[in-house]
Amino acid sequence: WTQPPWHLSCSSPASLKSLEIRSNRMPIKPIDLTLLNKEKKEFSGKDLLPGKKIMLYFSAHWCPPCRSFTPVLAKFYAEAKAANKAVECVFVSCDRDEASMWSYMNESHGDYYVVPFDAEERKGLSEQYGVSGIPCLVVVDEEGKVLQKNARNDVQAGNVGCIDGW
Numbered sequence: 001w002t003q004p005p006w007h008l009s010c011s012s013p014a015s016l017k018s019l020e021i022r023s024n025r026m027p028i029k030p031i032d033l034t035l036l037n038k039e040k041k042e043f044s045g046k047d048l049l050p051g052k053k054i055m056l057y058f059s060a061h062w063c064p065p066c067r068s069f070t071p072v073l074a075k076f077y078a079e080a081k082a083a084n085k086a087v088e089c090v091f092v093s094c095d096r097d098e099a100s101m102w103s104y105m106n107e108s109h110g111d112y113y114v115v116p117f118d119a120e121e122r123k124g125l126s127e128q129y130g131v132s133g134i135p136c137l138v139v140v141d142e143e144g145k146v147l148q149k150n151a152r153n154d155v156q157a158g159n160v161g162c163i164d165g166w
Contacts, residue, residue, distance in 0.1 A: 028124045030054045031142040035090060035113035038106055043113065049142045052086045053166050055151060058126060058136040060094035061104035066135040073137065073155055074110030080160045081111075087163050092125050093117060094134050139166045 033045040057073060059066040077089045089112035093101040098117035105114055115122045125131075129138050129146070137155060139148035147166040148154065154162040 027144050028121050028128055029142065029144045030056070030090065030140060033090070033115060033121055034119070036116055037113055038109075038111065045142070048113070049088055052088050052142065053147060053163060054140050054142065055087065055089040055155075056092055056125060056129065056138045056140060057089055058092045058094055058129075058131045058134050058138075059104075060096075060134055061100050061108075062096065063094075063134050067108065069135045069137075069152065069156070070104075070108045072158075074108065076155045076158060076160065077110040077112055079158075080163060083160050085160055085163045088112065090115060092122055094126070094131075 029045075031045045031049050033049075035043045035045060035048065037043065055073075055077075057070075059070060061067065073089065077087075080087050089110065091105060091109055091112065091114040093104070093114065095101040095104060095117075101114070101117050115125065128144070129136075131138075135152065137151040138146060139151045140146055151162075151166070154166075
């Protein structure tokens, strides 16, 4: 991080209205990511993500609004998968250390994927999508194009049909 991850503040959905891609580096494509599941098994974005909408979830255990939203997202994801929606969720941790990330992943998150804590892409994704407050849920395609700047309201509404409109 150019700044420690705790420079992020908890935010309201209204504060994310102007979210847009901004970075001086080459864009990170989700399809190029290496991801881990809860068992710490590696997966390639090329194997997991083609043709899917990707929910990038920027969150941290130390953030009370994140801890409230994460179970809602986990339930939404499970319902989306049960409905055979072409969607994946990728947790991009803003935790202060790897142990906190794994603790949070295992206690609160759904059966989805995480960007490795020590991966340069973790910082890069935050910068690329201009994340300044968490929780932040951005929906992108496999190439990283933004489909929905702020999907928190959609997820909180609990209607997996919204995925079709992203």
